[in-house]
Amino acid sequence: MTAVDHDTTCASCGAPLSASRVEGLCPGCLLRAGMPQAAEAETLARLLPQYEIFECIGRGGMGAVHRARQKSLHREVAIKLLAQEVVERPGFIERFEREARALAILNHPNIVVVHDFGSVEGHVYLVMEYVDGVNLRHLMRQKQLTPEQALALVPQICEALQYAHERGVVHRDIKPENILLDKDGRVKIADFGLAKLMNLEPDARTLTASHQVMGTPRYMSPEQAEGSPIIDHRADIYSLGLVFYEMLTGELPMGRFEPPSELVDLDSRLDDVVLKSLAKSPDRRYQHASEVKTAIEHIDREPPIAPDTSGTTLEGEEAENMLWACLCLIMPVLAYMGAVWAESWWPLAALFLPGAGIGSYYPSKTLDHSAQIFVALTFLMSMGALIGVMWALESASPLFALMLFVGGLASGSEEERERLRKKAKEEKKRRKQNKERAANA
Amino acid sequence: MSTPTSSPRDFITTRWSLVACAGDSSSDERHAALAQLCKVYWPPLYAFARRRAANDHEARDLVQGFFARLLERNDIAVAARERGRFRAYLITALKHHIINAAELGRAAKRGGGAAPLSLDFDDAERRIDPSGPETPEEIFDRQWVVTLLDEVFTKLRDEFVTRGDKHEQDAREERFEILKPSIAGAAPHGSQADIAATLGLTDGAVRALIHRLRARYRELLRAEVADTVAHPDDVDDEIALLFAAFRKRPRIA
Ligand SMILES: [Zn+2]
Numbered sequence: 103m104t105a106v107d108h109d110t111t112c113a114s115c116g117a118p119l120s121a122s123r124v125e126g127l128c129p130g131c132l133l134r135a136g137m138p139q140a141a142e143a144e145t146l147a148r149l150l151p152q153y154e155i156f157e158c159i160g161r162g163g164m165g166a167v168h169r170a171r172q173k174s175l176h177r178e179v180a181i182k183l184l185a186q187e188v189v190e191r192p193g194f195i196e197r198f199e200r201e202a203r204a205l206a207i208l209n210h211p212n213i214v215v216v217h218d219f220g221s222v223e224g225h226v227y228l229v230m231e232y233v234d235g236v237n238l239r240h241l242m243r244q245k246q247l248t249p250e251q252a253l254a255l256v257p258q259i260c261e262a263l264q265y266a267h268e269r270g271v272v273h274r275d276i277k278p279e280n281i282l283l284d285k286d287g288r289v290k291i292a293d294f295g296l297a298k299l300m301n302l303e304p305d306a307r308t309l310t311a312s313h314q315v316m317g318t319p320r321y322m323s324p325e326q327a328e329g330s331p332i333i334d335h336r337a338d339i340y341s342l343g344l345v346f347y348e349m350l351t352g353e354l355p356m357g358r359f360e361p362p363s364e365l366v367d368l369d370s371r372l373d374d375v376v377l378k379s380l381a382k383s384p385d386r387r388y389q390h391a392s393e394v395k396t397a398i399e400h401i402d403r404e405p406p407i408a409p410d411t412s413g414t415t416l417e418g419e420e421a422e423n424m425l426w427a428c429l430c431l432i433m434p435v436l437a438y439m440g441a442v443w444a445e446s447w448w449p450l451a452a453l454f455l456p457g458a459g460i461g462s463y464y465p466s467k468t469l470d471h472s473a474q475i476f477v478a479l480t481f482l483m484s485m486g487a488l489i490g491v492m493w494a495l496e497s498a499s500p501l502f503a504l505m506l507f508v509g510g511l512a513s514g515s516e517e518e519r520e521r522l523r524k525k526a527k528e529e530k531k532r533r534k535q536n537k538e539r540a541a542n543a
Numbered sequence: 544m545s546t547p548t549s550s551p552r553d554f555i556t557t558r559w560s561l562v563a564c565a566g567d568s569s570s571d572e573r574h575a576a577l578a579q580l581c582k583v584y585w586p587p588l589y590a591f592a593r594r595r596a597a598n599d600h601e602a603r604d605l606v607q608g609f610f611a612r613l614l615e616r617n618d619i620a621v622a623a624r625e626r627g628r629f630r631a632y633l634i635t636a637l638k639h640h641i642i643n644a645a646e647l648g649r650a651a652k653r654g655g656g657a658a659p660l661s662l663d664f665d666d667a668e669r670r671i672d673p674s675g676p677e678t679p680e681e682i683f684d685r686q687w688v689v690t691l692l693d694e695v696f697t698k699l700r701d702e703f704v705t706r707g708d709k710h711e712q713d714a715r716e717e718r719f720e721i722l723k724p725s726i727a728g729a730a731p732h733g734s735q736a737d738i739a740a741t742l743g744l745t746d747g748a749v750r751a752l753i754h755r756l757r758a759r760y761r762e763l764l765r766a767e768v769a770d771t772v773a774h775p776d777d778v779d780d781e782i783a784l785l786f787a788a789f790r791k792r793p794r795i796a
Pocket residue numbers: 103112113114115116117128129130131132
């Protein structure tokens with residue numbers, strides 16, 4: 103640090119010391135002592151002698167965060183020294199002490215623990231759990247986040263939010279910078295409730311350039327941005343929606359935006375979750391963070407109805423349906439003709455069963471009008487084939503014929519097709535709605 | 544000229560901004576400010592020239608010739624505005640001067656024989672290693688840092704010591720020497736207690752003393768750096784740049 107040997111580098115700052123020294127001291131360390139960060143670290147070291155203060159690991163509108171070691175417990179911590187301009191507001195320290203207590207009781211694996219807090223000589227600090235890892239912003243910037251990983255992270259964020267919300271604590275500043283990931287990939291949300299404490303939410307009148315740096319208007323719910331006096335936990339759900347959207351697509355939804363699945367290869371049902379979280383009115387959002395989690399997990403469990411076809415055109419889909427329908431039409435006809443023409447009706451007639459099944463099932467997945475006609479035709483032909491077989495059968499067991507008939511019926515049952523048709527319709531409707539909703543938001 | 548000692552935010556006119564912003568000051572003021580700056584920051588120039596020149600005499604001539612030309616130029620404000628920092632301006636101007644001098648011969652190097660500034664070259668010569676592994680630019684930056692910090696320490700010591708009678712001044716001088724190492728970094732474990740014992744003060748008093756000394760050091764350093772940049776907002780940047788330049792390890796040839 104200060105006592106140095108000749109011809110070495112400084113152990114503290116890494117500067118070479120061979121020839122140049124000032125007053126016997128390391129010039130690198132002396133320069134560093136002149137940086138503003140040094141002033142903060144020094145203030146911390148003086149105010150909190152029970153901690154060994156290390157480097158600055160973060161800086162924002164709320165103040166600077168330093169890594170430190172609690173000497174008594176040999177525990178690594180992160181100490182946040184709140185920005186002086188905020189602390190000096192009248193009544194801040196009283197309010198801080200009152201509200202920090204509510205933050206310190208939050209004890210959840212996905213929330214950064216507040217170990218201690220206090221004020222010394224007009225400075226206000228928070229001692230928090232040190233998270234050895236990265237934040238979400240960092241991950242996104244390095245393009246290291248796949249939609250699959252994003253889907254794995256969001257439920258953890260939801261759990262943390264739900265836990266805090268149940269205890270009456272609203273985060274109010276959910277953004278990628280506040281979502282940390284430790285070395286095991288576990289989510290840790292930092293700065294719960296601090297935004298309110300720091301009063302960083304600008305109302306419309308005071309939204310200035312400097313505020314935009316300080317607060318995080320980009321991730322604010324509409325009610326926060328408008329300076330509404332009533333901000334509840336649903337503001338967090340909106341911000342979560344923004345973060346979720348950004349995690350999936352790499353960009354923030356601004357103005358008229360596309361549903362996520364229009365931008366990246368995604369299960370389009372996720373659009374529902376994202377867009378519902380982003381509803382302008384809090385009443386139309388999910389009402390609890392846990393519901394977001396449930397929705398995502400539901401999608402995860404249930405396979406998608408249709409593979410994402412954003413790449414293929416509708417014409418392609420139609421053509422495919424036609425082809426299938428034709429095939430299915432031909433098969434029973436062949437079966438029928440074969441059965442009549444040859445006495446060896448056996449293997450040919452058996453063909454009509456899968457033919458009828460596929461013919462009536464497959465096109466109904468993405469039913470459009472022409473396919474529906476073909477399905478109906480197919481079904482009729484199958485019935486004809488069946489009757490023909492029964493007629494040719496004569497001496498064979500009528501029970502066997504009956505089984506064939508019932509099997510054909512079941513595979514192409516109107517009920518099953520109705521169910522699938524309904525599902526497909528819903529899917530179409532939802533896609534349309536999502537597009538509209540996104541455009542309106 | 545008095546030294547600005549308040550925090551850099553409080554004053555707008557730094558020496559380099561005086562030089563660079565022609566509209567706001569008379570040419571006499573500009574000239575005085577530039578001469579003052581040169582008087583402080585010539586050692587890095589000498590260190591650079593020493594690497595480029597054949598011997599120390601040639602380096603001395605180059606530096607004196609450079610200052611002679613620099614101080615008689617009238618277009619300095621324009622040139623200075625184009626380069627935000629005094630440091631960058633100086634090194635570029637010196638490089639040009641060295642090239643010109645090589646073309647024009649020895650007389651031009653000397654600038655016609657006049658020595659505009661009286662400079663202690665012998666001292667500068669002792670402080671540099673003309674055959675080290677650093678590039679001339681690296682030497683220039685290092686010498687710059689050393690010069691800057693020397694200047695700051697001279698002022699800091701003066702302020703700390705110059706109080707009371709001779710006897711008290713001696714005592715304060717001694718105290719300054721003991722406290723000085725704490726400026727460079729957080730004191731190692733237990734050393735504050737040692738200082739307290741040596742000075743016969745309580746731990747708390749020593750902590751407060753060190754804190755004040757460091758705070759004052761920081762103010763002086765920042766004011767000094769502010770003098771060499773065009774805008775006070777550039778101070779943080781310049782310190783960070785100097786820090787990075789200083790830490791760059793010399794390449795082993
Ligand atoms: Zn050092």
